Amino acid sequence: MNKIIFLLTTGIVAAIIFFVPPIKGLGELAKIIFFHVPTAWVSVVAFFSSAFFASKFLRTNNFSFDELSARAAKLGFVFVLLSTISGAIFSKLTWGAYWNWDPRQTTIFVLILIYGAYLTLRAAITDEKIRAKVSAVYSLLSVLTVPFLVFVIPRMYFSLHPSPISSSGVEMDSEVVIVLVAAVVDATLIFVRLMRR
Amino acid sequence: MTGIFFDAVTLSFGKRKIFDNVTLKFDCRKIFGVTGANGSGKSTLLKLAGKILHPDSGTVNFPDNAQIAALSPEMKIYDALTAVENLKFFARLRGKILSDEKIFELGRRTGLDMKTFGNERTENFSTGMRQRLKFAILLAVDADIWLLDEPTANLDDTGRENFFAEIQAAKSEKIILLATNDVAEAQICDEIIRLPM
Amino acid sequence: MKLFGSRCDCVLAIVRKDFLLNLRRRATFAAMMMFALTTVASLSLSTGGAILDEKFLAAILWVVIFFAATAGLSGTFDDEAQAGTLSTLKLYGDAQAILFGKMFVSMLSLLALTIFILPIFCVLFDVNVEKIFLLLATILFGLIGLAAAGTLTAALTTSAKIKGGLFAILLFPVTLPIFLPAIRLTEISFTSAQVDSSLLVVIGAFDTILILASSILYDYL
Incomplete structure (x- = not known):
């Protein structure tokens, strides 16, 4: 698995540098989008994996699920930070400001808060049996907010994010889409690899 | 009321194993004394019997409709x-x-x-x-189930006599577990379980 | 399976007990009220005279309610754990009855808090409430969710080593789906803008989810 990830990552990096045309009017640095989108994707995947393992733990009382849930949350926290920073840089290049509470920025910010709260909770409880139960319950409680936020937030904040598939069809060049999808797959594989450590 | 059954109960606190694969039976109409040094798990045994604590593995069983009452310094x-x-x-x-x-x-x-x-x-x-x-x-x-943890500590002599009389009178229809290191309390018990250190 | 009636009786007994305790040990309740008063007063003093727009006022109201609630609700279980009564309560009381009893108590103290702070807020910030029923409905719906999420969160933080701040950190993300629409609706109630009633439905639906989830998840604790 290590080899596949290494080859795929090298291939994608090479493709981004040499193959993908510069994004219109934004320059080379805007290619950070190829980093931003996959990390954002993984931070969401990690969030749901953490909740999934939490529910597994509560049903089986098997502590290895608690470990997996915690690891997914820790990885998710790293990925969500990387994604937020890269997103802020892209935002500055595209819209002129690092932060503007656009719906997706708001959602990812909430994700940072939840991850942070979850990890603080784990750090605050020393008894490992209680910690496992309590953090699993919080993980499941926090996952409930997501569908509501997805519904509520777009009504509260005006969006700047490009929607990749608009009514007139796909806006991006096909090679950009291919590299982006490959990068998302690659990031997911990296996440799975790190989970198996 | 039939009794409380411990089936292959294992419980540890951190790295310390308090109970390792313990199988026990507490019948009705008897007073069971649980004795042992400090930290040998007398109170823990009572909590397990009342399902206040759950074992890491193995099961504790008593009839579904049985109700629990307890007397404990905690x-x-x-x-x-x-x-x-x-x-x-x-x-x-x-x-x-x-x-x-x-x-x-x-x-x-x-x-x-x-x-x-x-x-x-x-x-x-x-x-x-x-x-x-x-x-x-x-x-x-x-x-139906009485869990008594050092019930007569801090009592004067008449108080102790009172308590002993009530416990003796109640035992005909109950399961009574009494954790103690007190000689007088141990004397009213029908069976003594000595916990190893 | 216990009878519903006996559980209700158990819930009532807990509500009555906590009411008596709060009456005799007023510290937590007083702290919550004074916290709300202090924050409203400090904000009003520091913005004195400035004309604040409705969006900002609505946000202030909910931020004050949130932080006063954390002061009031964080000890829901922990106060009893510190006093050593929580284990007795858990032994003799049915788990669901304890949860719902505590939830009711939280709801009642949040209601008392709002009845106290809302008029003061309106006077100090010179708020003109255009749609009073919308405001009351929003607050009621918001408080239900806050009480439900707050009760479960309080149960989670009982065994935590650090208390200060942890409760607020945990509660905030979970109650965001209430706050965002509640702030918008509160803003609308201060103006003559059109009511977006779907937001009230969102809060109501989330309240229901929170109550059900608390009930299910509490059994695992």
């Missing part, structure tokens, strides 16, 4: 409530409404004069008086 009563309010509250949690006569009777049986102290807040009570009130709650609730 379990406190409400300081800001009066003796009668405490008594009525805990009885009501088990669906029992206490009449005034019943309250006086419980006071008489536990040696706590309800006429004088009934309407006084328990924050002004001595340790022994609180213990008497806790015993009155135990009697009021009238559960």
